Amino acid sequence: MRVLLLGGGGREHALAWKLRQSSEVDELFYSPGADPDPANAGLASVAEWVPLDILDPGEVAKWSEARRVDLVVVGPEAPLVAGVAGELRRRGMTVFGPSMPGALLEGSKVFAKEFMTRHGIPTARFEIFREAEAARRHLASRCTEYPLVVKADGLASGKGVSICETLEEALEALDRFMVRRVFGVAGERVIVEERLLGREASFFVVTDGRRAVPLETCQDYKRLEDGDRGPNTGGMGGFSPSPFLDAAGREAVMSRIVEPTLAGLSSDGISYRGVLYVGLMLTSSGPKVLEFNARFGDPETQALMPRLASDLFPLLLSSARGELDGVPVRWRDEPSVCVVLASRGYPGAFDSGWPIAGVDRAETREGVAVFHAGTRRSAGGTLVTAGGRVLAVVALGGNLEMARRIAYEAAAEIRFEGRRHRTDIAEIARTA
Numbered sequence: 257m258r259v260l261l262l263g264g265g266g267r268e269h270a271l272a273w274k275l276r277q278s279s280e281v282d283e284l285f286y287s288p289g290a291d292p293d294p295a296n297a298g299l300a301s302v303a304e305w306v307p308l309d310i311l312d313p314g315e316v317a318k319w320s321e322a323r324r325v326d327l328v329v330v331g332p333e334a335p336l337v338a339g340v341a342g343e344l345r346r347r348g349m350t351v352f353g354p355s356m357p358g359a360l361l362e363g364s365k366v367f368a369k370e371f372m373t374r375h376g377i378p379t380a381r382f383e384i385f386r387e388a389e390a391a392r393r394h395l396a397s398r399c400t401e402y403p404l405v406v407k408a409d410g411l412a413s414g415k416g417v418s419i420c421e422t423l424e425e426a427l428e429a430l431d432r433f434m435v436r437r438v439f440g441v442a443g444e445r446v447i448v449e450e451r452l453l454g455r456e457a458s459f460f461v462v463t464d465g466r467r468a469v470p471l472e473t474c475q476d477y478k479r480l481e482d483g484d485r486g487p488n489t490g491g492m493g494g495f496s497p498s499p500f501l502d503a504a505g506r507e508a509v510m511s512r513i514v515e516p517t518l519a520g521l522s523s524d525g526i527s528y529r530g531v532l533y534v535g536l537m538l539t540s541s542g543p544k545v546l547e548f549n550a551r552f553g554d555p556e557t558q559a560l561m562p563r564l565a566s567d568l569f570p571l572l573l574s575s576a577r578g579e580l581d582g583v584p585v586r587w588r589d590e591p592s593v594c595v596v597l598a599s600r601g602y603p604g605a606f607d608s609g610w611p612i613a614g615v616d617r618a619e620t621r622e623g624v625a626v627f628h629a630g631t632r633r634s635a636g637g638t639l640v641t642a643g644g645r646v647l648a649v650v651a652l653g654g655n656l657e658m659a660r661r662i663a664y665e666a667a668a669e670i671r672f673e674g675r676r677h678r679t680d681i682a683e684i685a686r687t688a
Contacts, residue, residue: 257280257281257282257283257326257327257569257573258282258283258284258285258323258324258325258326258327259275259281259283259284259285259325259326259327259328259329259569260285260286260287260306260316260319260320260323260325260327260328260329261275261284261285261286261287261303261328261329261331262286262287262308262310262316262328262329262330262331262332262335262340263286263287263288263310263330263331263332263335264286264287264288264289264295264296264299265288265296265331265332265554265629265630265643265645266554266555266557266558266596266627266628266629266645266647266648267331267332267551267552267553267554267555267557267558268286268288268296268299268331268332269296269298269299269302269558269627269628269629270557270558270560270561270625270627270648271329271331271552271557271561271568272284272286272299272302272303273298273302273561273625273627274561274564274568275329275568275569276302276303277567277568278567278568278569278570279567280567280569280570281569283304284302284303284304285303285304285305285306285323285325286299286303286304286305286306287305287306287307287308287310287316288305288310289307289308289309289310289311290307290308290309290310291307293632295630295631295632295642296628296629296630296631296632296642297628297631297632297633297639298626298627298628298631299628300633306319310332310334310335310340311334311335311338311340312338313338313339313340313342313343313344314343316328316335316340316343316344317340317343317344317347317349320344320349321347321349325349326350326573327350327351327352327569327572327573327576328341328344328349328350328351328352328353329351329352329353329572330351330352330353330530330551331551331552332551333359333362333363333411333549333550333551334411335353336353336354336355336356336359336362336363336530336550336551337356337359337360337362337363337411337550338356339355339356340353341353341354341355341356341359341530342355342356342357350573350576350577351529351576352529352530352572352573352575352576353529353530353531353550353551354526354528354529354530354550355526355527355528357524357525357526358521358526358527358528358530358550359550361532361548361549361550362411362547362548362549362550362551363410363411363550364409364410365407365408365409365410365447365547366384366409366445366447368547368548369382369384369447369449371520371524372545374520375516375517375519375520375523376516377512377513377516377517377520377545378512378513378542378543378544378545379544379545379546380405380449380450380451380452380537380544380546381449381450382447382448382449382450383447383448383449384445384446384447385434385445385446385447385448386444386445388430388431388434388435391430391434391446391448392427392430394448395423395426395427395430395448396423400448401450402420402421402422402423402426403419403420403421403422403451404420404426404448404449404450404451405417405418405419405420405447405448405449405450405451406418406420406426406429406430406433406446406447406448407446407447407448407449408433408439408442408443408445408446409442409443409444409445409446409447410439410440410441410442410443410444411439411442412439412442412443413490414478414488414489414490414491415439415487415488415489415490415603416433416439416442416443417488417547418432418488419451426448430446433446434446452537452539452544452546453537453539453540454537454538454539454540455500455537455538456475456476456535456536456537456538456546457473457474457475457498457500457501457536457538458473458474458475458476458494458498458533458534458535458536458553458556459473459501459506459509459513459514459533459534459536460472460474460531460532460533460534460552460553460556460560461510461514461531461532461534462530462531462571462572462575462580463518463528463529463530463531463532463575463580464529464574464575464576464577464578464579464580465518465521465522465527465528465529465578466518466522466578466580467580467581468510468514468515468518468532468580469571469580469583469585470506470510470514471560471585472496472497472560472563472564472587473496473497473498473501473506474494474495474496474497474498474553474556474559474560475494475495475496475498475500475682475684476491476493476494476553476555476556477491477492477493477494477678477680477681478491478492479492480492480602480603480678481678482678482679482680483680487603487604488603489598489602489603489644489645490554490603490644490645491553491554491555491556491596491645492555492596492598492645492677492678492681493555493593493594493595493596493648493677493678493681493682494555494556494558494559494593494594494681495559495591495592495593495594495656495659495660495681495682496556496559496560496563496591496592497591499656500538501538505538505543508542508543509534509536509543512542512543513534513536513543513545514532514534517532517534517548518532529575529576529578530550530551530575530576531549531550531551531552532548532549532550533548533549533550533551533552533553533556534548535547535548535549554629555594555596555645555648556594558594558625558627558648558650559592559593559594559650560592561625562588562592562623562625562650562652563587563588563590563591563592563652564585564586564587564588565586565587565588566584566585566586570583570584571583571585588652590623590652590653590654590659591652591653591655591656591659592650592651592652592653592659593650593651593653593656593659593660593662593663593681593682594648594649594650594663594681595648595649595650595663595664595667595677595678595681596629596645596647596648596649596677596678597645597646597647597648597649597667597670597672597675597676597677598644598645598646598675598676598677599630599641599643599644599645599646599674599675599676600673600674600675600676601644601674602644602645602676603644606644606674607641607673607674608630608640608641608642608643609634609640609641609642610640610641610672610673610674611634611638611639611640611672611673612631612639612640612641612646612647612670612671612672613670613671613672614669614670614671615639615647615669615670617669618649618666618667618669618670619666621651621662621665621666621669622662623651623652623653623659623662624649624650624651624652624662624663624666625650625651626647626648626649626650626666626670627647627648627650628646628647629643629645629646629647629648630642630643630644630645630646630647631643631646631647640672641672641673646672646675647670649663649666649667649670650663651663651666656682657682659682660681660682660683663681663682664679
């Protein structure tokens with residue numbers, strides 16, 4: 257079968273790496289976008305590059321029809337919010353990923369919050385603001401409790417959330433989102449919500465709109481620096497499984513959150529096929545939703561794919577066809593740890609083009625996979641940096657501490673100018 261994967265980051269490399277292992281996949285294409293540089297040297301090693309405007313539903317559909325693609329897998333959120341999946345379905349094609357109305361669970365935090373309120377899904381208390389001055393008055397009110405969270409409504413590459421300890425920090429976040437518009441139209445509206453206390457966890461299901469198959473659990477690390485300090489990023493690492501979600505906890509998430517969400521989507525007339533990601537806070541009163549994503553997480557996918565023992569392709573195809581019953585999903589017992597290697601300056605401005613050494617040595621270690629996020633080949637064939645998050649080093653181990661040790665030993669083999677990473681990924685498991 258022919259598969260087209262949209263996207264060009266670390267998540268897509270992990271998905272392509274796993275799809276390439278399927279005996280059912282004959283041809284695998286990927287498109288990170290219309291840029292003439294294919295970028296992502298890791299993806300280019302396992303799939304054939306196609307230059308497409310992945311935010312143009314018509315262009316993606318036309319190419320897929322011409323090449324008789326059997327399954328389109330949409331990796332990042334932007335094409336989903338742009339309506340690519342819906343246009344492909346309208347033309348009778350098979351696509352893994354929700355249509356635009358379902359993708360708004362991620363594309364608009366206001367939509368998601370109003371949806372959860374309407375359908376009784378547990379989440380933090382919140383207020384929505386469309387004008388900066390009204391938000392300022394609320395933030396300065398004596399009734400407003402700190403710390404709190406300020407969120408930009410739209411897509412901001414995982415960086416549109418600020419946890420604010422003080423009024424000054426909240427006003428700065430508000431100014432950044434609504435006045436200076438660092439994330440463009442994403443900041444036209446903001447949400448101010450209570451800060452939930454507890455343990456964070458990532459929970460994924462693959463769904464055909466009616467049934468849902470839960471995947472393994474994960475923990476991810478959004479902040480740039482050790483100890484969860486510094487700015488939010490797209491993700492600096494993670495591990496799987498989460499030690500904080502046992503069987504009873506997973507059942508609670510399914511019954512209190514996932515099933516009501518799917519029922520709510522259905523009652524709202526939205527057919528949702530693809531991945532539903534639930535960012536959770538495990539509070540003393542039960543699990544609550546921090547955010548929804550309409551696609552696989554990054555870097556959680558890098559931690560999950562090496563643990564998946566069964567074939568990924570039938571799972572995605574069955575979801576896309578609306579026929580999820582009876583698809584086997586098996587997981588390796590070994591936990592995984594993912595360490596992201598980033599460029600100096602990320603998540604702000606950074607330099608690219610630095611030579612990368614040691615990836616081959618890292619991958620010779622048993623249980624290690626290195627997924628590329630921001631790499632390319634120079635004109636002379638040298639592997640060089642081409643992004644803020646450059647590589648994700650993932651290791652399996654007999655236990656979590658062993659996987660952590662192997663991941664950091666493998667990461668130490670890789671060198672490039674300005675390399676930075678957190679040193680405390682999976683350290684929390686020691687106290688679990």
